[in-house]
Amino acid sequence: MNTVKRIDPRRPFVIAASGLRRITLGDERAAGLVDAAEFAALRGAHAAAPKPKRVYEAGLRTLLAVAHSDRGALDEHARQAVAAAAILADAKTEVVLLVFGELTDDAAALGADKVVQLPLLARPAFAPDQALAALRDCVQAFAPAHIFMPDNATGDGDLGRRYAAQTRASIATRVVEIDAGHVGCYVDAGRSFATRPLPEVILLAPDAVSAKLPFVGSGEPAALKSGRAAEPWHDAGRYGDHGTAQLDAAQVALEEADFIISAGNGVTDIAAFEALARTLGAAIGASRVAVDNGHFTRDKQVGATGKTVNASVYIAFGISGAVQHLQGIKDCRHVIAVNLDASAPIVKRANLTVIADAQSAMRALADAVGAAKQGGQGQAGPVAGTPVREGLAA
Numbered sequence: 001m002n003t004v005k006r007i008d009p010r011r012p013f014v015i016a017a018s019g020l021r022r023i024t025l026g027d028e029r030a031a032g033l034v035d036a037a038e039f040a041a042l043r044g045a046h047a048a049a050p051k052p053k054r055v056y057e058a059g060l061r062t063l064l065a066v067a068h069s070d071r072g073a074l075d076e077h078a079r080q081a082v083a084a085a086a087i088l089a090d091a092k093t094e095v096v097l098l099v100f101g102e103l104t105d106d107a108a109a110l111g112a113d114k115v116v117q118l119p120l121l122a123r124p125a126f127a128p129d130q131a132l133a134a135l136r137d138c139v140q141a142f143a144p145a146h147i148f149m150p151d152n153a154t155g156d157g158d159l160g161r162r163y164a165a166q167t168r169a170s171i172a173t174r175v176v177e178i179d180a181g182h183v184g185c186y187v188d189a190g191r192s193f194a195t196r197p198l199p200e201v202i203l204l205a206p207d208a209v210s211a212k213l214p215f216v217g218s219g220e221p222a223a224l225k226s227g228r229a230a231e232p233w234h235d236a237g238r239y240g241d242h243g244t245a246q247l248d249a250a251q252v253a254l255e256e257a258d259f260i261i262s263a264g265n266g267v268t269d270i271a272a273f274e275a276l277a278r279t280l281g282a283a284i285g286a287s288r289v290a291v292d293n294g295h296f297t298r299d300k301q302v303g304a305t306g307k308t309v310n311a312s313v314y315i316a317f318g319i320s321g322a323v324q325h326l327q328g329i330k331d332c333r334h335v336i337a338v339n340l341d342a343s344a345p346i347v348k349r350a351n352l353t354v355i356a357d358a359q360s361a362m363r364a365l366a367d368a369v370g371a372a373k374q375g376g377q378g379q380a381g382p383v384a385g386t387p388v389r390e391g392l393a394a
């Protein structure tokens with residue numbers, strides 16, 4: 001008899017704010033988490049009105065979210081870790097966010113009530129002992145019930161594990177399921193599913209939590225009393241920091257590229273497009289039509305049947321934004337569209353749209369970058385007569 005317990009191959013569930021008993025989308029007043037006056041004002045307002053602030057009693061209980069920032073921003077995975085803390089926080093719980101690096105994102109919008117920034121321990125600095133000491137200082141200062149971190153390979157996953165090992169804290173890693181009572185993760189090479197009550201340290205797998213919150217936190221800045229984290233890092237001697245090396249964008253897998261320019265059917269001058277990618281140091285992507293036309297190899301295709309990318313900047317030249325293409329760029333942070341058609345679907349997804357001919361826009365951009373690189377004034381402005389439209393990401 002087969003004794004191996006079969007598990008549901010689907011992700012157990014994603015915790016979202018609307019999934020919580022106490023915090024329900026559109027029911028903030030009933031949940032007792034929002035001022036009645038504020039709630040009434042919001043009800044009469046337009047749908048795009050500011051989100052209500054989560055109400056809590058300070059000083060009773062704390063949840064700590066910890067993450068490294070990248071050029072002042074938290075990536076989606078880190079945002080999910082903060083959201084997990086915010087969603088699980090009740091009206092007696094404060095959410096503190098500890099950021100290794102600077103944070104220019106709105107901490108309140110992330111769901112944090114207090115935010116501590118450690119700019120000297122930003123990601124390029126390899127200072128594992130000091131990062132650990134700073135985390136311990138923060139835990140000592142706020143005495144959190146639980147610590148939430150993204151389980152990534154870029155610093156947080158390692159830091160969380162070392163913290164748990166050093167302090168003998170209980171820990172769950174690669175957590176794919178979480179609610180107020182338990183965490184769950186796959187074990188035994190993915191053949192079984194294990195659950196347990198919430199441990200002290202929770203390292204979340206990507207997409208276990210929805211980062212979309214129906215409320216905001218207080219977002220107040222806070223500082224650690226101990227000055228250790230404010231001192232220049234001093235791990236040198238025990239560790240060697242060889243710095244970071246810049247890779248040619250062409251050598252980076254499309255899925256890992258931070259800056260992508262992508263060509264669609266509206267790009268006719270392929271040579272100019274490829275030259276622009278070299279000038280910008282961007283990786284090249286393409287729509288399926290551009291690939292089918294033979295302009296690019298299949299490995300450049302972005303979309304449902306191509307690559308899923310998560311670049312900080314994705315510039316789509318002459319791409320209509322068919323749903324299959326949008327699927328591949330759902331995790332991109334800033335999408336810029338260049339298109340002749342202001343009603344193309346990509347415009348709704350884009351954060352910024354330039355209504356222009358792709359060829360002229362590429363020339364203007366190459367000129368501007370060339371001028372800036374030569375130390376010139378970078379005077380080449382937008383494409384003549386080009387309307388630029390700022391749009392909200394969907």
Ligand SMILES: Cc1cc2nc3c(=O)[nH]c(=O)nc-3n(C[C@H](O)[C@H](O)[C@H](O)COP(=O)(O)OP(=O)(O)OC[C@H]3O[C@@H](n4cnc5c(N)ncnc54)[C@H](O)[C@@H]3O)c2cc1C
Pocket residue numbers: 263264265266267286287288289290301302303304305306307317318319320321322323324325328338339340341344356357358359
């Ligand atoms: C099962 C299935 C899977 C698919 N998978 C994928 C996938 O993984 N990836 C993918 O991309 N597609 C995929 N597709 C195809 C997808 O539906 C679209 O057909 C495709 O994305 C369109 O590519 P496009 O936007 O480059 O071309 P078009 O649809 O032809 O759009 C061209 C765009 O360029 C604009 N344009 C034209 N000329 C210019 C100019 N001179 N300057 C500026 N803009 C200009 C036009 O206004 C238009 O918006 C899939 C389809 C199916 C059915």
